[in-house]
Structure formats: C-alpha cells, structure tokens
Amino acid sequence: MDALLATLVSGLVLGSLYALMSSGLSLVWTTLGVFNFSHGALMMVGAFVAWTISEVLGLGPVVGILSGTLAAGLIGVIIERLLVRPFYNNRNMLLITAMTTLAAMVILERGAQMIWGARLKQLPRLVPGEVQILGTTISAHEALLIVLAPLILVALWRFTVMTNRGRSLRAVGQNQDSAALLGIDVPVAFALAFGISAALAGLTGALLGSIRFITPTMGSEPLTKAMIVVIFGGLGNLGATAGAAYLIGFIEAFLIFGLGLYWTPFVLFLLMILVLLFRPNGVFGGK
Amino acid sequence: MRRLLDITGLRAGYGASRVLNGLSVHIDEGESIGLFGPNGHGKSTLLKTISGLLRPTAGSIAFDGNDITTQRPPAVVAAGLIHAPQGNTLFGNMRIAETLELAAFSKRAKAEATRRIEEVYVLFPRLAERKQQFARTLSGGERQMLSIGCALMCAPRLLMLDEPTLGLSPKLKEELAGAIAKISKTGVPLIVVEQDVEFLLSLTDRLYMIEHGEVVREISSANAPDHEEVMRLYFGAEGAH
Ligand SMILES: Nc1ncnc2c1ncn2[C@@H]1O[C@H](COP(=O)(O)OP(=O)(O)O)[C@@H](O)[C@H]1O
Ligand SMILES: [Mg+2]
Numbered sequence: 371m372d373a374l375l376a377t378l379v380s381g382l383v384l385g386s387l388y389a390l391m392s393s394g395l396s397l398v399w400t401t402l403g404v405f406n407f408s409h410g411a412l413m414m415v416g417a418f419v420a421w422t423i424s425e426v427l428g429l430g431p432v433v434g435i436l437s438g439t440l441a442a443g444l445i446g447v448i449i450e451r452l453l454v455r456p457f458y459n460n461r462n463m464l465l466i467t468a469m470t471t472l473a474a475m476v477i478l479e480r481g482a483q484m485i486w487g488a489r490l491k492q493l494p495r496l497v498p499g500e501v502q503i504l505g506t507t508i509s510a511h512e513a514l515l516i517v518l519a520p521l522i523l524v525a526l527w528r529f530t531v532m533t534n535r536g537r538s539l540r541a542v543g544q545n546q547d548s549a550a551l552l553g554i555d556v557p558v559a560f561a562l563a564f565g566i567s568a569a570l571a572g573l574t575g576a577l578l579g580s581i582r583f584i585t586p587t588m589g590s591e592p593l594t595k596a597m598i599v600v601i602f603g604g605l606g607n608l609g610a611t612a613g614a615a616y617l618i619g620f621i622e623a624f625l626i627f628g629l630g631l632y633w634t635p636f637v638l639f640l641l642m643i644l645v646l647l648f649r650p651n652g653v654f655g656g657k
Numbered sequence: 658m659r660r661l662l663d664i665t666g667l668r669a670g671y672g673a674s675r676v677l678n679g680l681s682v683h684i685d686e687g688e689s690i691g692l693f694g695p696n697g698h699g700k701s702t703l704l705k706t707i708s709g710l711l712r713p714t715a716g717s718i719a720f721d722g723n724d725i726t727t728q729r730p731p732a733v734v735a736a737g738l739i740h741a742p743q744g745n746t747l748f749g750n751m752r753i754a755e756t757l758e759l760a761a762f763s764k765r766a767k768a769e770a771t772r773r774i775e776e777v778y779v780l781f782p783r784l785a786e787r788k789q790q791f792a793r794t795l796s797g798g799e800r801q802m803l804s805i806g807c808a809l810m811c812a813p814r815l816l817m818l819d820e821p822t823l824g825l826s827p828k829l830k831e832e833l834a835g836a837i838a839k840i841s842k843t844g845v846p847l848i849v850v851e852q853d854v855e856f857l858l859s860l861t862d863r864l865y866m867i868e869h870g871e872v873v874r875e876i877s878s879a880n881a882p883d884h885e886e887v888m889r890l891y892f893g894a895e896g897a898h
Contacts, residue, residue: 376779531755534761534767537751537755538753538759540748542795544748544750545748548747550709550710550730551708551740552759552762552811553730553735553763554731554762555731555736
C-alpha cells in the first residue's frame, strides 16, 4: 500500500513536470502549426539563468526563477523571429522548422556548455523542508511543483478562452486571414505564443533545477516525454494535453516501480507507437 | 465633395499573376457603392488589397484623407475600414459569442463592444439563439451572419461585404439583404460585391462593373439601366472573355 501511494505521488510530480512542458508545445502548435524541438533546451536555459542569478549573483532563488523564466521567453521570441517566421507560408514549413528548431537546440546546448561548463549544478529549494502527501514524504519543493502546475495550466487556459489577446492566438492558428481582418496582428500573435511557451519551459527548468542536476542536456529527456504526452493527448487541446501529461506521469511512475528505470522508456515509446497506429488523434481525440 | 475612399491606378496580384490592372474607384462622403462583374476578374482581390492582405505593386489607396496604400491589416482595421471576406469561415473551433467578443479587438472597437454585441444579436436573432455553438457547425447563412456580425463588432467606418448572399437560398438571401439594408440605414457606408445587380441598385448609390481587373462601366443608381440592359451587360461580358 505504501509503495503504491509513493508511486502515485511520484507520478504526480512527473505529471506536473510534463504538463508544464507539453502545454507550451501545444500552445505553439495551435498558434503556428509548428513543433518546437528547442523546447527542452529553452527549459535548460531557464535553469542555468536561474542558477547564475540566484547563486553566482546571490540574488536568491525567487529572483533567479523569475529571471530564468524571462530569459527563456526572450530567447523563444528570438528563435521564432529568426528561425521560424522566415519559413512561414513555405510548403515544407513543418519539415524546415523541425530542422531549424533542432538547430536552435544544438546551438543552445553547446552555448550553455561553453558558458557554464559541464560541472553539475543545482539550485537551492525554493521552500525548505518536507511534506506528507498520502503518507509519502516528499520535499516541499516538489509539493510546490504539484500545486503550481495546475494553477499555471488553469491560468493559461483562462487566458486562451477568456481574454481577447489569448483568443487571438487560437484565431490565428485556425484562420490567419480572417484573424488579420479583425485587426489581429498575426506576427505579434506568433511571437507571443512562442514567448509564453518558452517562458513556461524556462520556469519548468528553473523549478526542476533544485530537484535534478542542471546540465546542458537536462532538457532532452523532458522534451521526449512531452512529445509522448502530446501524441497521447493529441496536439492542440490544452485540456487533453494536460490530462495526457498526468496519465504519462502515472504510467511512467508505475513502470519504474514495476519494471525499473531501464525498461521504462522502452515501454513508453512502445505505447506511443501503439497510440500512433490505433488512435492517431490521441487517446482523448476524436476519430 | 470629400472622398471617403480614393483608389487610383491600383495594380496587384498573386506572385507573378497580375489581377488588378490600374483600377480606380472612389466613394464620396455619405454614399455606398456596389461592385459587380463576372467571376474571377478581381473584385475580391480589390477588397483584399484595400484591407492590406495583399500589397499593391502600383497605385494608391487613401481612406478619409490618409494614405493607407502600404498599411498592414491591423492598421487598416484600426482606422475603421472593415472587410468581411467572401466565404468567410472564421474560426471553426470557436463559439459564436466568443468570436463576436474577439472581433472587438482594436482599441476603438473594444470601447463599443457591449453596445455592439447587443445590436448584432438584435439584427441576427439566429446568432443570439446559438451563442455557445461552434462556428464549424453553422449553416452557410448563419456563418454569413456571424461574418457580418464580426465586421460590425470591429466598429466600421466603411464596411466592405464580399458576396454576402453567395450560395444562399432565396429566403435566406432576402433575410440577409434586409439586414444589410438595415446596416446601411444606420449610416455605415458600404462597398458591396454582389452578382445580383438589382439588389445593388436598391442598396447603393453607384455601381462599378469590373472586368479584367479594371472598371469597365460606372452606373448611377439614380438613372439605372432597366432589367434587360443589366442582363445584357452581364451576360454580354461573360460571353466576351
Ligand atoms: N490566393 C490566390 N492565389 C492565386 N491566385 C488567386 C488567389 N485568389 C484569387 N486568385 C486569382 O485571381 C483572379 C481574380 O480572383 P478574384 O479577385 O477572387 O475574383 P472575383 O472576386 O472577381 O471573382 C482569379 O483569376 C483567381 O483565380
Ligand atoms: Mg470574389
């Protein structure tokens, strides 16, 4: 029983992490129709910037996390401007932007290696101490992640459904000309979607930086998991993406518990291929 | 008389293919105009160029005395020049109410949003009955109403409607024509593209016939040609190209 509850809680932590990552991917997909392969690297940038501001400059973890979020968002806007927007309206846009965002990932990872070196780094926890959830002890910082993730998701959902600025992102994704004729600035919507998505990745990285080690490649594993999530949830629906994120979190936690770390990715990718074969629009998606 | 819209020598097209060949039209203060002519001769292209979706290669567009030749759509909309495009499908995964609220996007439109949304629902009760319905599930007529409704939410100072009754049943067509006449009576100047010349004659002050991206004829509604002549104009033109 204890082991089961502990597994549930660790699934919840993983699910929160994946939800934050995949909601950003989903936002960029619904607005621009692009899959951003540099999303994991943006997460890593958030973690490193947070570490530098907090530990090197000594401004503390809160200022650090905010700076990491902001820096990642800014770099996201730059990536959109330089590596995505020029290929808009190109027939092979999806393929080209897959290549250019992969290039951005490599540049960011090598850049981080040059700036921060390979030595492992870690941020102090935002909140000290431990808490009990379902009889399982986890760090208060992980508990914060569990609480923060749904709050951020709800805020993001409210933004895209309740505000005109947020709605404009969905509108641009569905019909650019009609959106433009309502006075919506399409390039601004692109930049905003990319910026918010990247900022979310940066925030996730900064929060993860006190749970895992900060390294130049720390984003690649969460990115592959987020990819599995969006395939499970179907791209483009925030609710379904969030649901799938927690589902994958739980599945992964139980697989680790039952099969061990070694076989878990293997089974996850097998599941992903099965979903692609039999439910190509995701487990929650329509036909 | 003051010109609300003044277009001179406009050339535009898609890539290498030129559609508008030095076209000139204008609207004086207080009037509405109609555009007609055979299909594929540049009426929609003209409206797209005015609203900034297409960039002209030559000529000029002035709205209310300001040059807007190279303005992008957000600036054109902000100035109050609003375009409801032909066959506008809007946003399939958005609900009616949400779409109308979004349409009041510019600062000027936002200030009037509450009043205008009520007016749209009075003008199109069908939309009021379906506020939570997704745009993709609407019938052709309802979609057209939503498109015009959105244009009204943009707080138009000049409204361009591209074939607002295209493909609709006679009954629905009449309903929409009535709504457009009501909009015109509230004092909003119109540019209407339609195949139905008689409808245009009853609605607007002047008509331009457009062929091969040029104005080939200008008709004043005051001394309009009779039905037969209109038919001859139309089908004569259709047969000629
Ligand atoms: N998006 C487009 N790309 C390329 N050619 C187009 C496009 N839209 C229209 N055209 C062409 O431009 C010409 C004029 O079309 P249009 O302005 O839609 O005519 P109308 O509205 O008078 O029926 C046609 O030959 C049409 O095929
Ligand atoms: Mg047309």
